[in-house]
Every structure is written in C-alpha cells, then in structure tokens.
Amino acid sequence: MHYPYQITSYEQYQAEYKRSIDDPAEFWSSVAENFQWRKKWHTTLNWNFTDPKIEWFKGGKLNITENCLDRHLEKSGDMPALIWEPNDPEEHHRIITYRKLHEKVCQFSHVLKNNGVKKGDRVCIYMGMIPELAIAILACARVGAIHSVIFGGFSAQSIADRLYDAQAEFIVTCDGAYRGAKDIPLKSVIDDSLIGNRTVKKVIVATRTRTAVSMIKGRDVWWEDEIKKVETLGLHDFPAEEMDAEDPLFILYTSGSTGKPKGVVHTCGGYMVYTNYTFINVFQYQTGDIHFCTADIGWITGHSYIVYGPLSAGATSLMFEGVPTFPDAGRFWDIVDKFKVNILYTAPTAIRSLMGFGLGPLQGKNLSSLKVLGTVGEPINEEAWHWYDEHVGKHRCPIVDTWWQTETGDCLISNLAGITPAVPSWATLPMPGLQMVLVDENGKELVQEGEETISGNLCIKGPWPGILRTTYGDHERCRTNYFATYPGMYFTGDGALKDKNGFYRITGRVDDVLNVSGHRIGTAELENAINMHAGVVESAVVGYPHDVKGQGIYAYVIYQGSHGQDTHGTADLVRKDIIQTITRIIGAIAKPDKIQFVSGLPKTRSGKIMRRILRKIAEGDLDSVGDTSALLDPAVVDEIKNGKL
Ligand code: WT7
Numbered sequence: 001m002h003y004p005y006q007i008t009s010y011e012q013y014q015a016e017y018k019r020s021i022d023d024p025a026e027f028w029s030s031v032a033e034n035f036q037w038r039k040k041w042h043t044t045l046n047w048n049f050t051d052p053k054i055e056w057f058k059g060g061k062l063n064i065t066e067n068c069l070d071r072h073l074e075k076s077g078d079m080p081a082l083i084w085e086p087n088d089p090e091e092h093h094r095i096i097t098y099r100k101l102h103e104k105v106c107q108f109s110h111v112l113k114n115n116g117v118k119k120g121d122r123v124c125i126y127m128g129m130i131p132e133l134a135i136a137i138l139a140c141a142r143v144g145a146i147h148s149v150i151f152g153g154f155s156a157q158s159i160a161d162r163l164y165d166a167q168a169e170f171i172v173t174c175d176g177a178y179r180g181a182k183d184i185p186l187k188s189v190i191d192d193s194l195i196g197n198r199t200v201k202k203v204i205v206a207t208r209t210r211t212a213v214s215m216i217k218g219r220d221v222w223w224e225d226e227i228k229k230v231e232t233l234g235l236h237d238f239p240a241e242e243m244d245a246e247d248p249l250f251i252l253y254t255s256g257s258t259g260k261p262k263g264v265v266h267t268c269g270g271y272m273v274y275t276n277y278t279f280i281n282v283f284q285y286q287t288g289d290i291h292f293c294t295a296d297i298g299w300i301t302g303h304s305y306i307v308y309g310p311l312s313a314g315a316t317s318l319m320f321e322g323v324p325t326f327p328d329a330g331r332f333w334d335i336v337d338k339f340k341v342n343i344l345y346t347a348p349t350a351i352r353s354l355m356g357f358g359l360g361p362l363q364g365k366n367l368s369s370l371k372v373l374g375t376v377g378e379p380i381n382e383e384a385w386h387w388y389d390e391h392v393g394k395h396r397c398p399i400v401d402t403w404w405q406t407e408t409g410d411c412l413i414s415n416l417a418g419i420t421p422a423v424p425s426w427a428t429l430p431m432p433g434l435q436m437v438l439v440d441e442n443g444k445e446l447v448q449e450g451e452e453t454i455s456g457n458l459c460i461k462g463p464w465p466g467i468l469r470t471t472y473g474d475h476e477r478c479r480t481n482y483f484a485t486y487p488g489m490y491f492t493g494d495g496a497l498k499d500k501n502g503f504y505r506i507t508g509r510v511d512d513v514l515n516v517s518g519h520r521i522g523t524a525e526l527e528n529a530i531n532m533h534a535g536v537v538e539s540a541v542v543g544y545p546h547d548v549k550g551q552g553i554y555a556y557v558i559y560q561g562s563h564g565q566d567t568h569g570t571a572d573l574v575r576k577d578i579i580q581t582i583t584r585i586i587g588a589i590a591k592p593d594k595i596q597f598v599s600g601l602p603k604t605r606s607g608k609i610m611r612r613i614l615r616k617i618a619e620g621d622l623d624s625v626g627d628t629s630a631l632l633d634p635a636v637v638d639e640i641k642n643g644k645l
Contacts (some may be wrong), residue, residue, distance in 0.1 A: 012427070015433050018428070019494070021435060025045040027432065028056065036062065037551070038062055038063070040060060047462070049463075049483050050483070050488075054469055056270035058244075069138070070102065072098045072314040072317050073098060077097060078098075080096065082134060083469055087178035103338070104131075107227055107230045107275075108136060111139070112140065112170070114230070115202045115204065116170075116202060116277075118145070119144030121167040122251065123140050123171070125171075126186055127177065128186065130177065134295050134297065138307070141250075146251055147250045148251040148263070148524065149250070149297060149298050152177050152298060154587040158585070159189065159193035165472065166471075166472055168199060170200065174205065177321075179323055180322060181326060186212040190203060203219055206223035217609075222485035242582060243268045244269075245269025246268070249266050249271055251264065252437070253526050257481075257493075257522055258524055261522075265468060268467050270466055270467070270645075272312055274409055274464060275313040276309055278414075279304075279315070285310075288316070289342040290340060291318065291344050294345065297319075299406075299519070305410075306319055316492075325609040333361060345376065345402075346374070347375065347376060349517040351378070353548045362392075371397055373399075376403075379507065380401055380425055380516075382425050385401075401415065405493075408468075413504050414431065443485075445550070453497050455497050458506070463490075494510065514543040516550065523611075525586065530581070536556045540609050541556075553592040554645075556598050557595055573595060596640070596645050600633055602636055613626070
C-alpha cells in the first residue's frame, strides 16, 4: 500500500511542518481523507484550551475497526496482521492474517453483544499478552464500547478503583498469564477486585494457563464457550457500529501528581488519524515490514503501536507474550532472527538491562533484517543509545527517540527514521502540527536565539488530533491537570532543552511523578499506599538515578508500629510488610527500591515537605542539600543524611 502522507525527505518534513502550522485544519483534513469514513466530517477542528474543548472531524462517522480490518481485506486479506510469539519458545507461534483477525473480531463482537455490551458501555480488559487481548480491544471498538485496559501488574485494589471510576459493567480477562518464569493468576485477582463491586454484570474468561479458577454462575463465562455458540450459528461477520469521530474509543488510567490515577479519554476519529500518521512517518513503515513493539498492550505504547497504528496501516504487528530475559537475555534477538523483524521499538530500560548481560546473548543471532530501531518511555542515556546503535543496529539502522505521553495518544517529538537527523539522547523535532514551547515557572515563553540552548518547561500551543479530550467522569480535573498551569497551553509535566537547530531534549518530569522503567508512578499515590500500612505515620517518596530502571524509588518512612525500626533486626521485616502493603494497594510495579526509616521529615514552617532536600540525599549528593534554616526542625536533615541507604 502506498501512503500518500508519508514524508520522504528532510526538506519535505520542513515544508509539511510549515503547512501544518499555517493551517492545521487543512493539514489534518488532508491526512484524514485517506481513511474510510461512513460520512465525512463537517467541521475539521473546533477548540479552546480554556474549558478545554477539543473536537476533530466533528460530524464524521466511522468505525476504527473498519479502518484496521475491513478495508485491508480485499488487497491484503492473506497478509499477516498479527504474529504472536509465546512466552515459552518451545510453544508454537501463531500467525493471524487480516482475514482471520477480522473474523475473530467479528465473532467476539457477537459474544460481547450476546452478553449485553452496547455502544458507550465500559469494558475493562485485564489480560496477558495473547492475541485474544488485541481481539477483545478491537471487538469493543467494533460494537462501540469503551475499552479500559489494565496492565497485568496492577493489584485487585487498583482494578477495583478503576472499575468504580469507569462504572464498568463488563470485564474480559484470562485464567492466568505467563510472564517469564511466572504464572500470574489474573482471574483470581479479578475475583478479589469484584468483592463489593456493584456494577460488573459479566466476566468473560479466556483460557491461557488453565489454572484453577472460580467461575460464578450467571456472572462468569468462558470465552471459548461463548465463541462456540457464535460459530454454531455461522456468524463470521459483525456490522460495525457507526461512531461519531468524537465518541470515546478508550480510557487508559495513568498516574499524576495527585493520589488518584486519572482515566485519560481518547476518541475515535482524531486518535485513529494521528496514530496512523505517526506510525507511518516516525518508523517509515513500508508495506510488508514486520513491526515489533515490545511494550505491553496495558500501556499506551501497546495501544498505539501494537494495535491501532500498525493495523490501521495494514502492517504486520508482532506481539510477544514474554519478557526480554526469558528463557535467557537473547530472547529479543531470537525473535528478530526468527521472524526477520524490520522495526524494533523498545524502552531504554530494556536496553540497559540487556547491556548488563554483555554481548554473549547477541552472538550467532542474525539481526540483518532490522531497518529501524526505536525507543520510548524515558530519556535514553548516550551509553545505551550507542550500544543499541552498535550492537543491535550495527550502525545501519536509524534510531528514533520518540517522546510522548498517555495523554498525547501518540508520538509528538521524534526524528523520522532515516529522514530527519538522529542525535543520541535527543528526541529532536516535533511532528507536523505540533507547536512546542518552553516556558519559565511564570509561564513566560522562552525564545531560543543564536547558538544558545535554552531550558524550560515543555508546553504545547494548540491541539493535534491525538490529544486527550477529558479525564473520565471529571472534566475539571483534566483542566486543572493539563491546561491551568500555563493558561492557553497544554502542559506536559516534562522539562526540556531546545538547541540552535530547534531540536528538543527531554530532561525528565518536573512534577512529582516518577518514571520507573518507563512507567509512570505518582509519588502521592505511592505515599498514600505506604501510609495505609498500620504502623506508618507519614512518608515521602522521591526518585533517584538507577542504572537499569532510569529512576529508582526511594521512600522515607516514619514508623511507629510495635515492630519498630528501633527493635534490632526487625527493620527488614517491616520493610517487607510495607512492600506487601504497596503490592496490595497499587501492584508489584510500584515497589520501592529503598526504604529508609526516619524520625521526622524536613518540612517548612507551613508544613510542606521539602522534597528537594530528600531528593539530594537519595541521589547521594549530601553536600549540596543547601540552606536548611527555613525548616521547622533542621536537625532532622543530619539524621536523614546519616541514615542514608
Ligand atoms: C512520560 C509519559 C510514551 C509512552 C510511554 C510512557 C517520559 C516518554 C520519552 C522519551 C524522554 C520520555 C516523559 C513523559 N517519556 N518518552 N523518548 N524521552 N522521556 O507513557 O506513562 O504516559 O509517560 O514518559 O516523562 O512525560 P506515560
């Protein structure tokens, strides 16, 4: 397939960028023409960042799955849509063509309908990385239901909170999931999350691990049984629900600087156009290429670059169930070799972790099929960038450093593979349509001049089609979180540099959000969880540089339980209790790396915790803690320094 909107030279990028800024509506309208709409939109763009209100392609009618499946059937029905590689390399992989995927999505759409799912209903999906996960997502989109995928590392409590927030009536899950040597009992976690739940009516359970599960009559049904009913009736097609461009497509929860995760809402039309546009341009996808994004579909990266981006482009998307180090640290390279992968998109944390195993795991692996490499999720350090370039790309493959967020839907800043320049650890240039600005704390726009490199808080001036529309059930929260800090602009929460070439380098979060292994964790959420432990009086969490994870989690805890830190030998046990509490409240992904017991926290006279001081200590920078005279109790700083882990 030819993509008329694929940028093929640096000059063309510059021209398209200019065109997109001069007239965003005209620009995105011309891209949107390339999709299958039931009815064309009447208004390309209507927006303000005050409410905020953002509408793209208003009046346009479509179903995203017709763009991801039906429209490819005639020409590429026999082309692989999904290649699935199981956790265990001994188990057989699966190849699902566009025709087969269309059929499976249609059948599961019938299953959803038979179980009462209607347009606009919220369906929570909690599954491992098996094709049925992609099928469930697409079937939701086909019937017009709003999917809310929850990553398998979240606890029952986290799921319960999300079910409540979204008032979800349906769940699709698995008995269990394989991840490396582990077997995660997903259905049992779901059962715990449903204790006291009043909204969920049906739970559809796909079989993967065949671990024993409880199946409650009237509520729980097996995926396979439900599919059989549909098959018996010979139902292979399902007419897709007609959606408005601005109807919600999905909710995805993400942490912020407050205690409660927020449900980021993306809509059908704009998300589809922008995901597809960035997929084709950033990775320079060519028909027939095999695209391997190593993310889990539980995160936005998987939504956009395993499911919707590649499938809307008629691409072949490789989905991997396992982890990079199982059965050994050569697994990614085995997969690249086995399927002749052309595009590999992964996270800096994975690269750093694999670097730690040396070059042995790469030996004997044929990586010559690779054409493009990508990274996402956190700043990539130069050492990791060069290792990736030398040992994986063999200096032949451009590396795209893609900066974006759950809220932005898809990439906003990235070089275009082989088209625009790559600079190690710089995300470089904004995508067409994106007007980035750096501002100081007062919101004053900083202007780059001459040779200088400027540094500020990264904001965006206008809307692009993939921007979030709201936070589910709480629009005011969306406004205060993203549009109120610097009025008239979307604030990313990241700091960045801009150099004389107009290139951006992301320096990291400037709010109280940590980025651990490319996953976002709000310190307030983590502190809430720690404070729920019976003996904890108060806590403060900060990040510190971590060789593999990028940021590690450092928790300072005031503990006064009967199993106190002063009782020799019990501190480690208390740490384990606290970690257990966090695992229950949030999930295993939020475990702190270090827990230091303290008798007090550095606070200003008005009671505000001085995180700057705690951060310095956690970083091991004990001498530059700075002036502590304004503190309520300056002595506590020395105590904390002395007890540093
Ligand atoms: C935060 C968003 C984008 C999908 C995965 C994470 C950080 C993301 C980069 C990059 C430096 C990056 C930012 C951003 N981030 N990509 N290429 N270079 N930092 O999505 O969980 O919504 O987190 O990840 O800090 O704000 P997310």
